[in-house]
Amino acid sequence: MDLGFIQKLIKQNKxxxxxxxxxGIGGLEDDEHNKTxxxxxxxxxxxxxxxxxxxxxxxxxxxxxxxxxxxGHLGVFGYNPITYQVGRGVLAANGxxxxxxxxxxxxRGNFCTINEQGEVTDRRAGRIPTDQNRHLCSLLNEKVxxxxxxxxxxxxxxxxxxxxFRGESLSGHIKDTDPQETGKKPLNxxxxxxxxxxxxxxxxxxxxxxxxxxxEQHPANMVLLRGFSQKPCWPQMPVCFGLKSAAxxxxxxxxxxxxxxxxxxxxxxxSIAEEFDTLEKYWDEYDFFYLHVKKTDxxxxxxxxxxxxxxxxxxxxxxxxxxxxxxxxxxxTGDHSTPSKLKMHSWHPVPVCLWSAFCRRDDxxxxxxxxxxxxxxxxxxxxEDIMVLALANANRLEKFGA
Amino acid sequence: MDLGFIQKLIKQNKxxxxxxxxxGIGGLEDDEHNKTxxxxxxxxxxxxxxxxxxxxxxxxxxxxxxxxxxxGHLGVFGYNPITYQVGRGVLAANGxxxxxxxxxxxxRGNFCTINEQGEVTDRRAGRIPTDQNRHLCSLLNEKVxxxxxxxxxxxxxxxxxxxxFRGESLSGHIKDTDPQETGKKPLNxxxxxxxxxxxxxxxxxxxxxxxxxxxEQHPANMVLLRGFSQKPCWPQMPVCFGLKSAAxxxxxxxxxxxxxxxxxxxxxxxSIAEEFDTLEKYWDEYDFFYLHVKKTDxxxxxxxxxxxxxxxxxxxxxxxxxxxxxxxxxxxTGDHSTPSKLKMHSWHPVPVCLWSAFCRRDDxxxxxxxxxxxxxxxxxxxxEDIMVLALANANRLEKFGA
Numbered sequence: 001m002d003l004g005f006i007q008k009l010i011k012q013n014k015x016x017x018x019x020x021x022x023x024g025i026g027g028l029e030d031d032e033h034n035k036t037x038x039x040x041x042x043x044x045x046x047x048x049x050x051x052x053x054x055x056x057x058x059x060x061x062x063x064x065x066x067x068x069x070x071x072g073h074l075g076v077f078g079y080n081p082i083t084y085q086v087g088r089g090v091l092a093a094n095g096x097x098x099x100x101x102x103x104x105x106x107x108r109g110n111f112c113t114i115n116e117q118g119e120v121t122d123r124r125a126g127r128i129p130t131d132q133n134r135h136l137c138s139l140l141n142e143k144v145x146x147x148x149x150x151x152x153x154x155x156x157x158x159x160x161x162x163x164x165f166r167g168e169s170l171s172g173h174i175k176d177t178d179p180q181e182t183g184k185k186p187l188n189x190x191x192x193x194x195x196x197x198x199x200x201x202x203x204x205x206x207x208x209x210x211x212x213x214x215x216e217q218h219p220a221n222m223v224l225l226r227g228f229s230q231k232p233c234w235p236q237m238p239v240c241f242g243l244k245s246a247a248x249x250x251x252x253x254x255x256x257x258x259x260x261x262x263x264x265x266x267x268x269x270x271s272i273a274e275e276f277d278t279l280e281k282y283w284d285e286y287d288f289f290y291l292h293v294k295k296t297d298x299x300x301x302x303x304x305x306x307x308x309x310x311x312x313x314x315x316x317x318x319x320x321x322x323x324x325x326x327x328x329x330x331x332x333t334g335d336h337s338t339p340s341k342l343k344m345h346s347w348h349p350v351p352v353c354l355w356s357a358f359c360r361r362d363d364x365x366x367x368x369x370x371x372x373x374x375x376x377x378x379x380x381x382x383x384e385d386i387m388v389l390a391l392a393n394a395n396r397l398e399k400f401g402a
Numbered sequence: 403m404d405l406g407f408i409q410k411l412i413k414q415n416k417x418x419x420x421x422x423x424x425x426g427i428g429g430l431e432d433d434e435h436n437k438t439x440x441x442x443x444x445x446x447x448x449x450x451x452x453x454x455x456x457x458x459x460x461x462x463x464x465x466x467x468x469x470x471x472x473x474g475h476l477g478v479f480g481y482n483p484i485t486y487q488v489g490r491g492v493l494a495a496n497g498x499x500x501x502x503x504x505x506x507x508x509x510r511g512n513f514c515t516i517n518e519q520g521e522v523t524d525r526r527a528g529r530i531p532t533d534q535n536r537h538l539c540s541l542l543n544e545k546v547x548x549x550x551x552x553x554x555x556x557x558x559x560x561x562x563x564x565x566x567f568r569g570e571s572l573s574g575h576i577k578d579t580d581p582q583e584t585g586k587k588p589l590n591x592x593x594x595x596x597x598x599x600x601x602x603x604x605x606x607x608x609x610x611x612x613x614x615x616x617x618e619q620h621p622a623n624m625v626l627l628r629g630f631s632q633k634p635c636w637p638q639m640p641v642c643f644g645l646k647s648a649a650x651x652x653x654x655x656x657x658x659x660x661x662x663x664x665x666x667x668x669x670x671x672x673s674i675a676e677e678f679d680t681l682e683k684y685w686d687e688y689d690f691f692y693l694h695v696k697k698t699d700x701x702x703x704x705x706x707x708x709x710x711x712x713x714x715x716x717x718x719x720x721x722x723x724x725x726x727x728x729x730x731x732x733x734x735t736g737d738h739s740t741p742s743k744l745k746m747h748s749w750h751p752v753p754v755c756l757w758s759a760f761c762r763r764d765d766x767x768x769x770x771x772x773x774x775x776x777x778x779x780x781x782x783x784x785x786e787d788i789m790v791l792a793l794a795n796a797n798r799l800e801k802f803g804a
Contacts, residue, residue: 063784091804344801370765370778378780380783
């Protein structure tokens, strides 16, 4: 849905909306349990929400498409994930919590190995340990020097790092330097649009200095850069949805995505209970809260059915604290499925339950994939419509037309 | 879904996908049985597929739209049938198995009757018998002569024929010559784009020669042409889906559609059992098989409930041969509904069952329209998304975004 269309219908209200996003919540029945993780979990409070709410399965991007965490979250927040795509550099910054300023150009870097002829022999430098990465980043941070430009080199993990260029009139329209195969030399940073001529020159200086600084290092004696990008200028939730919005998320990646769309990111702890503490603490200050539960995904990726189930039960036990705050609209969903049977993100539609006093409840009585297939939101509800529905249930949308 | 978007996500794999397309499979309960043809049929093997798979009803083009066989099939193969439209001339060539070469211009012809003033008195020449059509086509093939151009005139049925012009630099941008009503003269072939000037001249020569050749014939003494078109240049399945693809279809029309999107068309027999022989014979050579069952549609069009039901049972009995091949993904669906109660194609959503080890099964236990209304694919699953879902279940798609 076009966000400009929604924005024109927004009306102000005092109602409060809460999105509980359980990362990778959707599952598959495995051979041992004949149930999915959600179906196997003991979830009296989620079941109560489901029986009082309207339920279904949502598609974050499109039927059959497996979303990364970025697109999965953007969809749930009402932003079409195909329209709103982020560059890899910006994503990397989000992922480690590096706060990009307007105009910064970010790129994802790999430490790599080159031979005497300058040809790449290993694009990942043998996946060096993260500690060695830290050492190399501090070397670069210390020695790289480009007039009028601040350069930040930050460790991500193993061979991966983030580089950010800060200065006047920079542009992200630069092609990757990663040749994508061994036996070739790193590519020159070439402009994709003429506004990036100066930036390309700066990137060339960086690369040539980095090569010099790293030349005695082994096996990481060179860098490859890709995904040059700037923080996108997207519609902000307080404007397009009229919602003063807060994100409660322990992991940098999710805090970053929330920031891109204008949420305030609240300080919080690592546990779900601490996230609920934060929710209670800031309850009066915001219209909209996004509360992120990470470990459902982590355990799904590890193939650990029982631990994923346990996290669901941990969240379930905290639901009464949410209900005690008397929100007007509660949405419980995920950004994608991560069945422990598959040990990865998957394309399967994601359970979604919307609770409000005016939701038109269906016959669903329990919180789970197969129960939700028969729910009032259907089997392939577009994720990006959840926000519109939440706004409607919160009485925050005007009638369209006379 | 944009095929370019899908193509970027394709990854290679060894998995195999089979689409069983039962032409016109969807039905309506009739007054005698209170069941649809599918519901009345004894289908233990299809029921087993349904209970192990995920089921629903799909819309080939759009809710309420009755598809022809071309759009119906294109939808199921992942090609949006409104985006990917074929000219009537190309369709006619497909329908009789005439192999168009690149650059050929094809048109659908009608033999018609004109009076002494040259006005059309019958646009279909009294629907002359097909034998008479054959005689007229051989007359035209013998006598028409246009320098540097090969002209092929081929019988379709009754008053309908196909004409194909083969030569250098031809274009299909020419308007119909059929005035669409009696009492008017046939229209001149007028260009729609300037690249068709030469071709229009060629068509004028053809029409004037045909008029001369046919002038003593009765009642078919003239021709009307429409749907000038060239073989479209569409994304090919091996490229856009990464699937080496084979079509097993006894009828020319379906072989033609399969060729347009890059499937290899395999030699096969007339019966479903012979089609399964072909499937087994070529099993190791392809990633994707489309197997077409024609007679469900033919009997539907004849209003023969029992014979349509019998064809369904005939296919059902062959399913174990398919299962023995151990495909990774099986899709059973149709290109449209042809309820024997209506004796024609209809707009009703078409049953679809997708089976794989990772499909997230629903509670559906039997193969039929009303059972599928409660399935996990919902009641209006877009046909063009079936292929994306099949690719996902075959682990042939990368994650979108990080």
